[in-house]
Amino acid sequence: MSKRVVIAGGGTGGHLFPGVALVESLSELDPSLEFAFVGAKRGIEARVIPSLGYDLRLLDVKPLKNGGVSGAVKGALSLPMSGLQALSFLNELKPDVVIAVGGYAAGPFTAMTSVKGVKTALMEQNAVPGLTNQWLGKLVDRAFLSFDSTRSYFPKAECSVLGNPIRKTILERSEGFKYRKPDAGDFRILVIGGSGGARSINVGLPKALMQLPDELRQRVVVKHQVGKGRLDSARAAYETVDFRHELIEFVDDMAQAYSNADLLICRAGMSTIAEVTALGIPALYVPLETADGHQLANATEIVEAGGGMVVRDGEIADARVARLLTGVMQNPESLVNLAAGAKKCGRPDAGLEVAREVLAWIS
Template identity: 40%
Template structure:
């Protein structure tokens, strides 16, 4: 089977695609996965590291943009479609899966027009514009939240959860690595989050008496790296401050508490890794979908949520102190998070991709010679 995964831009879109790719390629040595994204997205750095081929198209966003950016995006669409048709013709995938992001729309629509089986994977409780539109055309819509079902045609939705990378799956059985201090993992997504970075640094003023008992691992993004490093150093706290954390599996395993945004992929990781969390939804997320995501965690007893506009350093410090000094409550939150985990999401998603391929082409997929076989001679030869 050959699967083409389209989209990316941020970790929230890209990492479920990586998880699906891992599942597909480890099932059989002849299975293949190729990604399509943009040169500006996170995929340009991450996908080659993971060992998968990556193609680029020149797609741009349309919704929520200024007039000039909207015009540029519309003008780029025809070229993005032409590039998508060329990539699909060259790779001849059995199934195309869109995971959201700028590249997803043109590639999935081009595949649909070419008669290739298509699907989209919606990570959030409130679907974005692109996936809601594509949902009318694709054969299958994979969702992670029951709330998303009403946005798509009846009969197409498969509620499977968000796929999780294999590196994180170890945490489902082994959720902690022994460490001396109470460890707090802080991150705001692949690009960082200024609001979270500032509140955490401000919180240090109210945690001075605990500086010898707690430690931080903090992903800041590029812009706030030096500011956050200086904040911890000036206030005498032990902290591992990085622009980007490559090994999130280890970071989760060593943490007692996570302070983060409420992107759907992040929440899926928290539940599989069984982590208590303080969630601060991104206030400018489309349709406020991160807050909707977070409420499901709060209602289950797995997390605490603050709106960024209402959060102060003092309030954050109070919650950190409370959870550190009440280990029974922290353990209960971890247990509740684990009950929400969907460790089989990648497998279920890949199973449906196989069904789409078999329905369209039979059990052997589209006609192509195996990598270790010579092409068969034609009758005219």
């Protein structure tokens, strides 16, 4: 009888896509496996997973943070119902192993499966875990990590530091990809503010780019993923610029977009970093400012290894960004060096390594 693996969590692409990548690697190693995803109705998984053809169950669960006091209350009130739903999904799916990928949707289902004695694991991409994974770390059997420093958050789990699984479409592109030094022509900047976009980058970056010297600004060609529902506000921010740009809500072919970029400007979620370092692309990281500072910690690891640059979220519109961009455009060899540093940080085989450990564990 074939075994079933359930991926729990999501909400954002940063949580969901490593789970999708792990499923791709598991399928490659054992085609007989069955898969299902458990997520939240409000999460990106509600759109992405059906398009990939996987079984999907959605919980009526809400986040406990990001909505102020009222949001926390609504999130708390959703827990009893989502717990009952999780139990129902567990009885239907009968998983052999559940792997939590983070995000608030991972909590109810993974906790329920742990209580019921099902093998449970989590994947933590970031240097500093999110609240859900910190809590689940007290319950799960295994933890698959990207940074050795993260072990301290999971003292009860068996930890393996293997990196962050990367989607097959990105891996296929990385095999033949080599970053090339930009010439004196178009300078292509890819801007990714996370799967939901980033208002600060959408509004601030055009201001920074307008501070470039005229001769450099006329070379700039921007492709900017602004996030769902943010297109109108981004267009308003770009209305008075005189450089070429394309604004889109979501980049469907991220592998192609990466390979066309001379420079990436992005958040510092570990899923993005894993993809960027697997390819070896120079990046200017703009970490999301959070209470735990996990994105800044992620970016710092890469910057210290010579694989990127970093600015604070509040600095994105400042002259410092224009100075950084001026420096790399005038010295393209520095971009080649950043690309090489990024490549050294990459772990393109992370998905297969995690998959091998999962298969050995459930065999």
